[in-house]
Amino acid sequence: MIQEKITTRDRLISAALKLFYAEGIGAVTVDAIAAKAGVTKRTLYYHFSSKDDLIVAYLEAKDQPSRALMQRWFDETRGDIAAKTRGIFLNLAQSACHAKWKGCGFLRTSAELANLPGHPALKVGANHKKRFEGWLQQQYEQARIFDATRLARQVILLLDGSFSVVLLHKDPSYMETAGDAAYRLVTAALQTVDRTAEIEPIPLRSAS
Amino acid sequence: MIQEKITTRDRLISAALKLFYAEGIGAVTVDAIAAKAGVTKRTLYYHFSSKDDLIVAYLEAKDQPSRALMQRWFDETRGDIAAKTRGIFLNLAQSACHAKWKGCGFLRTSAELANLPGHPALKVGANHKKRFEGWLQQQYEQARIFDATRLARQVILLLDGSFSVVLLHKDPSYMETAGDAAYRLVTAALQTVDRTAEIEPIPLRSAS
Numbered sequence: 001m002i003q004e005k006i007t008t009r010d011r012l013i014s015a016a017l018k019l020f021y022a023e024g025i026g027a028v029t030v031d032a033i034a035a036k037a038g039v040t041k042r043t044l045y046y047h048f049s050s051k052d053d054l055i056v057a058y059l060e061a062k063d064q065p066s067r068a069l070m071q072r073w074f075d076e077t078r079g080d081i082a083a084k085t086r087g088i089f090l091n092l093a094q095s096a097c098h099a100k101w102k103g104c105g106f107l108r109t110s111a112e113l114a115n116l117p118g119h120p121a122l123k124v125g126a127n128h129k130k131r132f133e134g135w136l137q138q139q140y141e142q143a144r145i146f147d148a149t150r151l152a153r154q155v156i157l158l159l160d161g162s163f164s165v166v167l168l169h170k171d172p173s174y175m176e177t178a179g180d181a182a183y184r185l186v187t188a189a190l191q192t193v194d195r196t197a198e199i200e201p202i203p204l205r206s207a208s
Numbered sequence: 209m210i211q212e213k214i215t216t217r218d219r220l221i222s223a224a225l226k227l228f229y230a231e232g233i234g235a236v237t238v239d240a241i242a243a244k245a246g247v248t249k250r251t252l253y254y255h256f257s258s259k260d261d262l263i264v265a266y267l268e269a270k271d272q273p274s275r276a277l278m279q280r281w282f283d284e285t286r287g288d289i290a291a292k293t294r295g296i297f298l299n300l301a302q303s304a305c306h307a308k309w310k311g312c313g314f315l316r317t318s319a320e321l322a323n324l325p326g327h328p329a330l331k332v333g334a335n336h337k338k339r340f341e342g343w344l345q346q347q348y349e350q351a352r353i354f355d356a357t358r359l360a361r362q363v364i365l366l367l368d369g370s371f372s373v374v375l376l377h378k379d380p381s382y383m384e385t386a387g388d389a390a391y392r393l394v395t396a397a398l399q400t401v402d403r404t405a406e407i408e409p410i411p412l413r414s415a416s
Contacts, residue, residue: 022323024322107319111375112234112316114231115231157369159369160372161365161369164315164371167318169337
């Protein structure tokens with residue numbers, strides 16, 4: 001019984017993920033999500049009390065996978081953290097070439113909800129971005145960069161800028177340009193690495 | 209007769225500007241715009257054949273004033289072009305403190321229309337951004353910066369990133385951070401100024 005409920009809920013979230021990302025939260029009806037999930041509207045409302053609940057669930061479902069993907073791109077890029085940072089942008093440029101790519105679901109949702117400042121989905125979007133910014137900051141701190149907070153914010157600004165600009169111009173080369181800018185900023189920051197600190201450098205990866 | 213028509217059309221565009229920017233293009237009905245302009249729906253449809261036409265007129269009306277404002281911020285900031293570039297971001301951070309500030313109308317519209325790639329308003333938004341990018345590139349070319357095209361794109365990415373990030377976090381200090389990054393990138397580019405060029409430097413302003 002519990003198993004069945006989880007599966008139905010998952011099917012609904014999966015349908016919401018596909019439709020909200022492809023069409024936008026305003027353009028998609030609750031009926032369309034129920035139909036895509038193959039359930040009745042009554043069943044949908046058993047799991048989600050409103051469309052707003054579904055929007056929140058959509059962004060919550062995107063949070064961890066989106067961050068994991070960008071972190072994997074960073075980890076898998078060879079070179080120093082400037083090159084690794086650029087690796088995120090270069091991989092993103094590849095993704096943006098796909099016909100189904102429609103920018104950043106979190107930013108697009110926040111643009112659609114600009115008239116509803118208290119909407120709970122905005123909090124989910126803001127938390128997602130802050131978590132990724134925090135992770136990036138941690139990477140820069142581990143590399144002993146002096147102002148890791150500011151550097152992480154600058155890279156996030158370039159990243160979110162490239163989502164918005166590429167969505168507008170349909171030209172993924174802007175992501176490569178943003179990656180170049182991030183590479184320059186991280187490289188410049190690496191020259192300010194705090195070499196006077198008395199603590200031992202924190203290893204980038206724990207031994208396993 | 210013609211005078212009256214222009215006035216009605218202007219009132220409609222003014223109503224569209226206020227409502228579409230404040231609420232988003234999806235949330236605002238044609239009826240609401242007619243009511244705000246103090247005209248009947250029949251009169252609205254005499255001037256605009258559809259809501260899509262009104263959305264196009266809204267962005268067309270925003271184009272020149274938005275660019276003029278950012279160019280004025282650039283011009284009025286004292287210092288070299290790195291400082292002038294940062295001036296745009298610092299002034300924008302001030303604007304973003306106002307309760308009525310809701311990010312960039314062009315980017316928000318493009319986010320809302322992501323499911324309608326052929327919508328004419330997307331072209332208006334893209335043209336607006338390209339015109340401002342072109343203007344910025346010109347400023348950098350006049351300062352003899354080697355790769356003015358790339359630098360202008362990087363500054364635009366930071367600018368559009370700050371629109372999106374500040375809309376999400378309601379924290380205009382991200383614009384100052386973006387301005388710092390732009391300042392660094394322009395300053396670094398100024399060190400690559402092409403001093404070998406045989407042509408005379410182009411004056412920044414014509415004598416008047």
